């Protein structure tokens with residue numbers, strides 16, 4: 418899963434990229450309209466993995482991961498559909514967005530709109546994406562008209578897609594993001610080649626100064642749900658991420674912080690993507706794997722190895738909560754809480770799986 422960190426110039430994207438990834442890229446330079454991209458793979462913090470690891474003492478512990486891309490340079494033409502081709506291309510390739518919105522006041526850091534106004538900034542970027550999508554949908558509609566004349570044999574599928582495009586267009590003209598439409602998997606597949614921006618999930622991250630301001634007071638629009646917003650202190654978080662484990666623990670204790678906001682952002686952005694985790698356990702490795710919500714046991718097996726899907730017989734399934742409650746796998750089995758499931762079983766978040774297979 419790849420998430421693009423985006424936002425207006427000087428909103429703190431690179432600062433928050435550093436906070437999420439533990440990197441130490443220079444901030445404050447200003448990309449000056451140039452495309453400027455950094456990438457890092459980040460483990461998703463998960464207390465369940467920590468517990469499993471303490472239970473099995475494996476040689477290796479592997480967390481689920483997300484990839485963050487700090488995508489700088491979204492300034493020229495913003496709000497006018499004027500993003501450059503290469504930049505648009507980068508944006509189209511990520512699976513979702515982390516939109517960094519500036520809340521912090523600092524007269525040494527210029528704001529492209531001069532004043533601090535989070536709601537306005539969100540609307541500028543949303544407006545840009547709505548416009549890009551509208552252009553893409555209109556272009557596709559033109560193409561479909563052509564095809565109707567050129568390919569009479571395909572008229573059925575052309576008609577279906579034309580109806581879908583009409584729905585998309587109506588939504589965009591009402592200035593609403595496409596992600597709200599709740600398209601079916603088939604419909605999503607149909608439009609997947611068009612790089613539609615507002616179809617991708619988006620997390621709003623409000624970058625505050627010394628005092629945290631709750632998201633609800635910063636954004637009153639309807640295009641984003643409160644569940645997909647979070648406030649943090651970018652600079653403090655970036656500093657925490659530079660500390661080693663021991664110093665970090667001391668720092669958090671001193672300030673009475675349960676966990677860094679960066680960890681919550683990582684988990685939120687993982688959840689936002691419509692994926693969840695199942696686990697495999699053993700002496701060699703305790704590992705979290707990502708699976709789309711609704712994925713089946715055989716799909717989970719295939720995520721581990723294609724052979725496991727090909728030769729799938731049964732999955733031994735234990736709910737994480739049962740293992741956590743009963744303390745070890747033997748007790749789980751004795752209590753009759755381990756199940757054998759077939760290929761079509763819908764894997765639940767936190768399931769511990771052992772695949773029985775034969776190839």
Ligand SMILES: Nc1nc2c(ncn2[C@@H]2O[C@H](COP(=O)(O)OP(=O)(O)OP(=O)(O)O)[C@@H](O)[C@H]2O)c(=O)[nH]1
Nearest residue numbers: 426427428429430431432444445447448489651652
């Ligand atoms: N006071 C304060 N300054 C911040 C905070 N976050 C970032 N800054 C400063 O704001 C400036 C811009 O931060 P960057 O992280 O470089 O912003 P950016 O969005 O990556 O900027 P571009 O890539 O140029 O668009 C830097 O000087 C940061 O030190 C914050 O939470 N508080």
Ligand SMILES: [Mg+2]
Nearest residue numbers: 430431448489
């Ligand atoms: Mg930057």
